[in-house]
Each structure stands twice: as C-alpha cells, then as structure tokens.
C-alpha cells in the first residue's frame with residue numbers, strides 16, 4: 001500500500017490504538033502495510049525479512065498466490081451460511097485433515113484456543129463415559145494452550161493470574177519432561193494428558209521421547225486420551241505435516257490452527273477413531289467455524305505444505321539454520337525441530353534488546369523469554385534467507401556482550 005492510499009499515518013494509528021484498543025498488547029513500533037513471501041514492508045517503505053510469520057501463521061509466506069486465488073474465488077461465490085448446512089470446502093478439508101493424520105473426525109473452530117476447548121470437552125465427556133465424576137486433565141508446566149477458560153486453565157503461567165480467577169477445576173500440571181511425575185499424576189480420574197509436543201510460547205522446548213512414551217503408556221493404562229496441541233507444531237512447521245509423526249507415539253486427538261489457514265482464522269480438533277464419536281448433537285458448535293472461505297484457504301495451504309519435497313526441505317533447512325546459529329558468538333544453544341527454532345543466548349545477553357535491535361535491522365523475530373529468540377520463518381524460504389537472517393543476528397550480537 002502506498003502512502004497515497006493510506007487514510008492515516010503511523011502516528012495517528014498509534015494515537016488511535018492508545019485511545020481505543022484495550023491495553024492487552026505491547027506492540028513493536030512498526031506499521032506493516034504489505035507482505036510477499038518471506039518479506040514485509042512498513043508504511044515508510046522499509047523492507048523486513050519475516051522470521052516470525054505472524055507467530056507461525058503465514059507458513060507458506062505472505063500473500064501466497066495459491067491461497068489468495070482460493071480465497072478470491074470462494075469469496076466471490078459464497079462467504080458464509082453457518083453449520084446448519086453443507087458446504088463443499090468444509091467437507092473436503094475434514095477429509096483431508098482426518099486422512100492425513102489420525103483418521104476419525106474433525107470439528108472446526110476459529111482459533112487455536114477454541115480447538116483446545118473442543119478437545120477438553122471430548123476428554124471430559126469421554127471420562128464421564130467411564131464413570132469418572134470429576135475428570136482431570138494433566139499438562140506440563142510451561143505448556144501454552146490458549147486464553148479461553150478451558151485452555152487457560154491448562155496454561156499454568158497464565159492461570160496463575162488470580163485476577164482472572166477462578167479457573168476451571170480439574171487441571172493439574174507436572175514439571176516439563178518429568179516422566180515419573182507424569183506417570184504418578186495420571187490415574188483413574190484422568191480424562192486426558194494435554195501437551196504440546198514442542199512447547200512454543202514458553203521458548204521452544206521439545207518434549208523428550210521418554211516423557212511422550214510415559215504419557216502414552218499412562219493414558220492407555222488409565223483409559224485416558226492423549227491430546228497433542230499441534231497448534232504451533234503442526235502443518236509442516238517441524239518438517240512433517242504433524243509433529244507427532246517424528247515421535248514414537250500416536251496421540252488420540254490433535255488440535256491445529258495458526259498455519260492451517262495461511263493467515264485466515266481457522267482451527268481444527270481432529271479426534272482419532274477412539275474419540276471421534278464422543279461429541280453428539282448439542283454438545284458443541286460455532287456460528288463461523290468451518291466457513292467456506294477459511295476452509296478453502298486451508299485446503300490451498302495443505303496443497304502446498306503436504307508435500308514430501310517441501311517437508312524434507314523444512315528438515316534440511318532447519319538443520320542448516322541451527323548449525324549456522326550455533327557457530328555465532330553469543331549463542332549458547334539452539335532448540336527445536338524443523339523450522340521451529342529457539343535460540344538460547346549466553347548469560348547476560350538481553351534477548352528483548354536484541355530482538356528490538358534486529359527489528360531495526362530489518363529482521364522480525366520473537367522473544368518468548370529473557371534469554372531466548374524464537375524463529376518461525378516461512379517454510380518456503382531458501383538458504384539465502386537463512387544466511388541473511390543469521391548474518392543480521394551475528395552483527396546484532398556484536399553489540400550485546402555476555403557476562
């Protein structure tokens with residue numbers, strides 16, 4: 001968008017946000033107006049390399065022509081009719097999601113947190129079916145599952161905010177990767193173990209195979225469901241369509257959102273055969289969810305991402321990115337899988353300052369904790385983009401000393 005087509009300037013937009021938006025976000029001082037592939041432009045015409053993709057949403061890059069074409073065509077035919085009727089893109093997307101993962105059935109939502117609400121309902125009803133009066137859901141400390149009350153109650157760092165209480169009853173946590181504590185926490189009352197296979201928001205921490213195997217075994221013994229929140233890890237981010245494919249376990253339910261719509265809001269709860277028929281008419285619903293435009297966008301995204309060549313590229317480029325990062329002074333470690341990478345900085349380096357400096361230099365990253373950068377670039381970047389990003393991080397690090 002050129003300045004000529006803008007009705008207000010950056011300062012005015014800032015003033016309006018300050019006056020009219022609830023103060024829930026601390027925004028970076030950039031006003032993006034255009035995106036193409038891995039690039040963004042701000043209102044002043046400055047170009048940025050986007051290694052955040054709207055928090056793992058624009059995985060096929062900004063304004064991908066295939067997604068735009070699908071959205072354009074669908075939005076000129078039919079935008080919304082509700083879930084009281086059949087629409088083709090929704091039916092085709094449900095088939096594609098189920099057949100590419102657990103089989104079973106899909107419930108669509110408009111966001112990640114709502115996909116988890118569906119999974120929580122399934123888990124509780126499934127447990128009631130075994131005669132459990134007060135079902136419990138077990139998660140790892142520092143898991144992030146969303147901000148509606150069910151998902152929030154399974155997100156310990158946010159659920160600790162007493163001003164928002166009371167949380168829903170029946171949620172408990174164990175330390176990340178503590179297989180023994182997990183086994184001890186899962187019992188007769190457990191409805192589900194709900195975990196992220198790689199924790200994203202808390203700083204990119206993969207869950208160990210040992211902990212995943214313990215979760216699977218404990219759920220099997222208790223008759224509980226193993227639910228993977230793949231909202232950040234799914235849709236190719238880790239180099240397989242779903243992150244669980246690269247682990248030794250198969251969950252009973254997975255939730256998806258973020259990259260699924262390529263920028264259009266959509267979430268999905270996919271329940272395998274053992275949990276697919278738990279919800280019945282009246283148990284759940286949504287006016288907007290599974291609408292023709294969002295589902296057409298998601299079908300287009302999956303046509304791009306569900307491709308063995310692209311997924312291999314994600315694994316290879318992720319390894320290349322981590323190798324280059326680990327060679328930089330100031331980088332203590334990297335964590336993650338595929339193109340979901342946490343960069344652990346040496347002690348004393350202020351990640352927030354580094355992130356702000358990188359934004360000035362034209363690289364968009366995220367800072368999930370005081371010692372970590374999180375990189376979630378588009379899956380369609382190439383090694384030149386990686387070289388450019390790592391070059392910028394290396395230059396920026398020169399101005400930040402470790403203790």
Ligand code: PLP
Pocket residue numbers: 055111112113114116144145146147196200201229230231232233257258
């Ligand atoms: N689960 C995970 C793993 C996430 O990373 C997020 C968002 O960051 C959510 C759930 C919530 O998704 P949404 O913000 O679309 O509600």
